[in-house]
């Protein structure tokens with residue numbers, strides 16, 4: 001019972017990834033992407049039947065906990081690992097055979113730790129430039145090199161949405177940038193997982209749309225529709241569309257960056273909050289979120305494969 005819920009428990013995130021890489025060495029490789037401001041490791045799993053050596057396979061790259069208070073997001077990443085490795089069902093074999101996976105459950109481990117020890121609602125990383133300000137933290141989703149500082153981003157180090165002083169000033173965003181560029185020719189989907197609001201978002205935050213927007217919308221809509229068939233009555237239906245119109249403009253996001261450098265399907269997922277919990281989703285809902293989101297992820301992987 002405890003064992004089967006490992007992926008929902010913060011203290012076990014790295015232990016869980018280590019165990020999978022130890023128990024399934026043929027398909028799972030544990031990789032450290034880099035460090036954080038405070039010196040923690042940012043880890044991810046490569047999951048592949050061919051050890052990433054078959055250059056013809058598409059890669060599905062997902063990350064979570066970029067904003068540290070969004071606690072429901074790492075479980076989704078860990079549950080995806082679980083379903084691909086420990087509990088691969090017959091009908092899902094194609095997802096392991098035909099796709100290589102990069103799954104990074106905590107982009108912002110310093111902030112994530114801080115939300116457990118000090119301040120539950122902390123959003124940013126924990127970097128500090130004491131010669132400039134006494135305030136810590138950069139909003140990692142404003143720090144990517146795309147439309148930097150244009151909208152919904154602050155130059156004030158004390159603000160929630162502080163963009164940092166220049167693009168990729170933060171080691172945590174450099175880590176993700178480096179993965180994107182290393183595997184760029186094969187990454188078919190980049191999915192940046194947040195909470196909350198039940199959204200699938202795509203496109204650019206200057207309200208322009210990628211050339212393949214029809215296909216992106218098709219993949220996004222399939223995710224939303226698939227999740228809606230599994231959702232609880234108290235959850236909102238998913239909204240799918242361009243982030244600028246459907247949510248709000250925000251510059252310097254990883255979604256826009258990945259789309260701009262050429263990832264065909266770059267999506268932001270905002271997980272559900274069941275109409276009232278905000279970031280404080282009760283743990284009893286995690287199995288539901290994990291399961292329904294996995295169904296959406298599987299749908300996206302299958303559909304985007306047709307376009308690869």
Ligand code: 0X9
Nearest residue numbers: 141194195196243250253255268
């Ligand atoms: O503001 C954000 O970074 C994301 N919302 S959150 O509440 N999780 O902070 C939304 C980002 C949406 N993506 C783009 N606007 N590109």
Ligand code: ZN
Nearest residue numbers: 067070194195
């Ligand atoms: Zn977020």
